[in-house]
Each structure stands twice: as structure tokens, then as C-alpha cells.
Amino acid sequence: MEIGKLPNDVLEKIVFSNIKKKRDEVIVRAGVGRDNAIIDFNRDLCIISTDPITGTDKNIGKLAINISCNDIAVSGGEPLGVLLTIMAPPDTTVKDIENIMIEAGRAACELNVEIIGGHTEITAAVNRMVLSATVIGKQNRNKIIDPSKVKVGDKIIMTKWAGIEGTSIIVKEMGEKWxxxxxxxxxxxxLNMDNLLSVLKEGVILGKLGANYMHDITEGGVYGAVWEASKVIEKGVKIWKENIPVKEVTKRICESFDINPYRLISSGSMLAVVPSGNIEEIKENFIKEGIKLSVIGEIIEEGIFVEEMGKKENISEPGSDELYKALSKLS
Known part of the structure; x- marks a missing residue:
């Protein structure tokens, strides 16, 4: 394709046509000649977050929508609109762009989110497809998550399994090597783990049932999320390694590439801190929704530890995600 902005006729045919979900709050939406979107929030607060997809170029339309919306869910809010920027190399075809928009459009419909704008450009500045998604959400001002309420003795929970996103990306990048x-x-x-990427349901449940901190487990994996949580809540954290759920396929892949599943990008899994007295009610709600829930640790006075068979080990600040080590071995 020619370098520069996508032609308007192509935008209409393959980009705007795949934006199926329309929200009542959106007054001015994506269209040729429109430089912005306008949203009516009435009395709610506005939440904004942004994330790029750089670790893979496979299924990135679906990844971009899910991962950006997860950042709204951890505040107990509702994602409403997404601004999607696509930067594509010159060897990109119209079909490539269309496939991304079909994926993104489907994911947006599943999450009840409207793609309200963005930018699509062919450029020699990138050597493979790069997506960046900015999500705008709303939050009831009376239901804001407040980490300052976390107390020593509160429990640390996580949903689903460690390494969800990393496992999905690695197996797709493996090609026939799998x-x-x-x-x-x-x-x-x-392959099916990319159907577990959203944490919106978790955010809604935990927002209603007393979570004082929530965090989407992204780069740095479970250990990285625990380290970051400790910094936000300004208290210590102790987790029990044997309680962290890891699927067998994730273990196999991590063993094959000599990487740590507890430091592997895990979008689709949420970390939360909740009062110990709320655990049973939370478990019941998660069972009803069919979402796996594990109690993996507790809040302590100070320190960031993982405990295994009675032995404690410090959890260090997260560095480069284990995903990139695996991908470097595949290249």
C-alpha cells in the first residue's frame, strides 16, 4: 500500500464498516473529516487509559481492545469508547487492515464498547504492525476503588491462570514448531487462551464486593503485579507460590523456552486485595460466573515475599517480560 493515511474510500469500506457497536453516550463518533469524538458522561467520572500492542502482530485487533479495556475494569469502571491507532508497514495489504478491524469490531461488540475514532497509516517507520488503543470509561463517583483502605491481614486474590496472554502469543508465534x-x-x-483476556466481569464483581485494590496482571507477570501492588498500597505483601494457578500447557511452554511462568505477561488475570471477611461471598459470586478464583497471599507490614515450602524469597522489581526471551529464541 502507499505510504500515508489510509484513503477515505478504504477507511469507509474496511474500517468504519466494522464498527458495529454504538453507545448512546457517544454524541459525535468516528467518521471521515471528524477530528474528535464527543461523549456525554452526565454525572459520572471519566477514566482514560492507553496501551500499545508490540509483542506480537497476530490477533492484535482483539488484543488491543481487550487489554486496553482491562485497565478501566481495575477501577471498577465501565469502558465505553476506544480510540484505535494502526501504524502499518508498506508491505501491508488492505486485507491485513480489514482483518484487524474485523477482530477489533467483534471484540468491541463483546465488551459493549464503541470504537469512537483513531488513526490508520501506512509508514516506513515501523517494520511490522503496531496498534495503540486509548480507552475512555465511566465510573460512579461513589464507587471509586481506594487503595488507602487496604489493611494488614487482607487477602490477595487472582483470577484465572498465570501467563494467559504470554502462552497465547508464544504458541501462535511458534508456527509449526509447536x-x-x-x-x-x-x-x-x-490457542483458546486468547478468549480469556477480558477482566471486565471480575472488575464488576470485585468493585461491588469490597475490593480496595485491583490490578490487571500484564508485563512482569504475577510477581511483577505483586511488586507493583505493594508500592501502590504502601504495605508489605506475602504470596504462596503453590497457590498460584498455572495451566499445564503454560508450564510446558515455559520449560521449553527456559522462562519463568510467574514473570510472564498475564493479561486476562486480575490481582486484587480484599478484606478477609469478604472472601466467601466473593468466591460464591465467581463460582456463579464460572471464573476461577485463587487466594494467593496476604498483606503484611513490610517486605515483598514469595513463600514456598516454608522458605521465603524476596520478589524483585520487574524487568523485561519473559515473553521477549521466548520470542528472541523463535526469531
Missing amino acids: KEKLSIDEYEDA
């Missing part, structure tokens, strides 16, 4: 390392069942399980 046959050397995984069974068919393991391969299919890994």
Missing part, C-alpha cells in the same frame, strides 16, 4: 513441544490438546488449549 508440534515438537506440545500435544494437540495442549496446543488447542493454548
